Amino acid sequence: MQANKPIIPxxxxxxxxxxxxxxxxxxxxxxxxxxxxxxAGHHVQVLESDAIVGGRMITIQxxxxxIDPGAEFITGADKFLLQMVRELGIQDKLINYSDQQTGFYxxxxxDNQVHRVNFMSIPSYLSWKGVSLGGRLAMLKLxxxxxxxxxxxxxxxxxxPFEDTQGMEQFFYExxxxxxxxxxxxxxxxxxxxxxxxxxxxKMLLMLFGSYLSQKLYTxxxxxxxxxxxxxSKLPVQFNAAVQRIEAAKGERGAxxxxxxxxxxxxxxxxxxxxxxxxxxxxxxxxxPKPAWQAFFSQVRYTRVxxxxxxxxxxxxxxxxGGIMFPRKEPWxxxxxxxxxxxxxxxxxxxxxxxxxxxxxMSDEALKNIITxxxxxxxxxxxxxxxxxxxxxxxxxxxxxxxxxxxxLKLFRQNAQEGPxxxxxxxxxxxxxxxxxxxxxxxxxxxxxxxxx
Numbered sequence: 001m002q003a004n005k006p007i008i009p010x011x012x013x014x015x016x017x018x019x020x021x022x023x024x025x026x027x028x029x030x031x032x033x034x035x036x037x038x039x040a041g042h043h044v045q046v047l048e049s050d051a052i053v054g055g056r057m058i059t060i061q062x063x064x065x066x067i068d069p070g071a072e073f074i075t076g077a078d079k080f081l082l083q084m085v086r087e088l089g090i091q092d093k094l095i096n097y098s099d100q101q102t103g104f105y106x107x108x109x110x111d112n113q114v115h116r117v118n119f120m121s122i123p124s125y126l127s128w129k130g131v132s133l134g135g136r137l138a139m140l141k142l143x144x145x146x147x148x149x150x151x152x153x154x155x156x157x158x159x160x161p162f163e164d165t166q167g168m169e170q171f172f173y174e175x176x177x178x179x180x181x182x183x184x185x186x187x188x189x190x191x192x193x194x195x196x197x198x199x200x201x202x203k204m205l206l207m208l209f210g211s212y213l214s215q216k217l218y219t220x221x222x223x224x225x226x227x228x229x230x231x232x233s234k235l236p237v238q239f240n241a242a243v244q245r246i247e248a249a250k251g252e253r254g255a256x257x258x259x260x261x262x263x264x265x266x267x268x269x270x271x272x273x274x275x276x277x278x279x280x281x282x283x284x285x286x287x288x289p290k291p292a293w294q295a296f297f298s299q300v301r302y303t304r305v306x307x308x309x310x311x312x313x314x315x316x317x318x319x320x321x322g323g324i325m326f327p328r329k330e331p332w333x334x335x336x337x338x339x340x341x342x343x344x345x346x347x348x349x350x351x352x353x354x355x356x357x358x359x360x361x362m363s364d365e366a367l368k369n370i371i372t373x374x375x376x377x378x379x380x381x382x383x384x385x386x387x388x389x390x391x392x393x394x395x396x397x398x399x400x401x402x403x404x405x406x407x408x409l410k411l412f413r414q415n416a417q418e419g420p421x422x423x424x425x426x427x428x429x430x431x432x433x434x435x436x437x438x439x440x441x442x443x444x445x446x447x448x449x450x451x452x453x
Contacts, residue, residue: 018042019271019451022257024243024285027055028433029424030276031231032084032440033447037274038235040448045268046232047241047259053232056397057433059223062390063311065348068224069392071433073097075215077154078434080441081227088230090220097217106130108183109326109378131183138177142209145175149210155429155438157401158410162203167403171202187325191336193431194303194355194397197328204401208430224433241266246273246285252419272420272451274443278302278396279427296412299405300427302396304360305352308371309392312339312347314385319347324378326354333357334374349382351375364391398431422447 019042023034026048038044052058056070074081085091107116108130115130125136145162152160168189172181185205189195220226238261245258257268275282279300283289289297312319323338332354339349351371352358368389376382409428416423424443429435 020045021272021274021447022047022255022268022270023274023276024246024257025055025276026050026053026228026232026237027276027425027436028057028228028231029055029426029436029440029443030274031228031235032080032437033274033276033422033424033444034235034440035084035231036441036444037447040444044235045270046235046237047243047257048237048239049242051239053237054225054228055436056394057224057228057436059225060392062309063388064344064346065309065311065342066223067309067348067392068219069307070394070397071224073217073219073224074434075212075217075432077211077215078432078437080155080438081434084231084437085227088234090227090230093221093226094218095221097219106184106188107322107324108187109324109330109332110183111330114324131179135177135179135183139180141176145206146210146213149206152207152210154207154211155435155442157204157207157430158406158413160203160207160406162206164201164203164406165403166202167197168200168202168205169197171205182329183327187327187335190328190355191325194305194335194352194358194394195400196303196355199303199355199400199402201401201403201406203403203406204430212432243277243285245287246275246421247287248273248421255420272422272447274422274424274440274447276424276440276443279399279425280396282423290417292412292415292417296408296416299408301400303355303398303400304358304393304395305355305397306358306360306362306367306391306393307350307352308368309390310339310347310349310351310372310375310382310386311388312349312382312385313345313387314347314381316381318379318381319385322379326378328354328356332374332378333370334378337375337378339379347385349375360393360395367391399425399427401431418446419450 021037021042021044023030023046026046034044034046058070060067060069085094105118107114110130115128117128117130118124148161169181172185189200241259241261243257243259247256249255254271255273259266279297282297321340325336326332326334335352335354337351339347341347422443424439426436428439
């Protein structure tokens with residue numbers, strides 16, 4: 001976080017040849033677009049409605065713990081993000097997300113037993129008891145799909161080599177194996193993204209698997225929030241600036257941004273606008289959205305999660321480290337439960353409900369009561385050892401990609417009616433920070449190409 005910086009005047013008023021660009025939203029997509037445009041010589045101002053930057057790429061403090069409640073890692077496939085790390089000179093701050101960098105580990109609860117497997121180890125996979133041998137061998141049928149997806153451009157998923165007409169559940173049951181869907185795909189997508197079976201198409205699932213499944217995972221010293229904080233320190237960011245309306249001038253000749261700070265109305269005139277707010281919040285910023293915007297943004301929606309963090313004290317070795325995913329067919333309300341002993345001896349645990357059970361209307365106490373009962377049932381050593389709890393909610397965790405959404409995205413990209421208003425966000429590429437950052441990068445490129453610089 002940094003102090004507010006003064007708003008830069010319209011370039012025409014200042015007699016400058018460079019453009020004045022306002023970026024609305026200081027998530028990683030907006031920060032990236034702003035940084036790229038500033039590096040190209042343009043005057044940039046970032047307006048952020050919150051008091052922090054990063055969107056889901058944040059690190060918070062609780063009871064002496066540093067916690068990443070949203071994005072927890074980046075991957076070796078995130079080429080734009082890794083290039084930005086190099087440009088910022090912070091390679092030395094990049095660290096392994098975990099010591100398990102040579103595989104894809106999963107621990108699944110089935111019939112009240114936890115079954116652990118490394119998907120990248122043939123001996124581990126063949127001996128795994130979480131799924132029948134027939135189900136495990138059926139996964140060979142997935143390889144041709146993953147190979148095709150792996151050759152595609154993950155930053156243009158709508159161009160992937162599959163039809164976007166089938167949900168992930170239907171695809172797995174018809175083409176691969178239903179058991180593997182229930183005890184691997186479904187819980188994995190629930191844990192990482194809060195997806196129900198209706199939230200992800202087979203096409204998007206295959207694109208994600210083809211690009212990310214075997215990648216190494218990284219984070220930053222001090223937490224994932226170090227990266228957006230570093231990026232924001234290079235930019236003029238105004239916090240607590242809630243944009244209410246954007247008025248684009250006729251003929252793509254600038255725009256006026258209306259916003260509030262501490263209840264006081266403000267406005268800025270600028271040459272170009274980058275809208276980097278959640279996709280489902282775009283339309284309300286415009287009195288008369290263009291037809292392409294109305295058609296596309298009305299289809300953007302997000303998953304929701306409520307996480308409970310637990311401070312646990314106790315010497316039992318069972319509390320040292322663990323993690324469990326709970327498939328929907330098992331009689332548990334939890335989606336995930338993970339815990340690890342920290343250097344000071346205390347244990348930090350996190351847990352959340354299955355996506356289809358979570359309701360935003362649940363009170364914190366109700367959520368804690370349900371999750372605590374389930375967590376103690378799964379790990380009896382938690383009983384009597386939980387000393388404190390914190391609830392953290394995401395009303396927008398990641399964008400959903402149901403069947404047909406990538407087709408809508410393809411149409412939007414063909415004619416987004418951009419200028420002087422441009423768009424970036426994870427909904428344009430994928431449900432992760434590398435995708436969000438890449439969308440900001442691409443947005444800056446489109447804007448620079450349009451204005452000829």
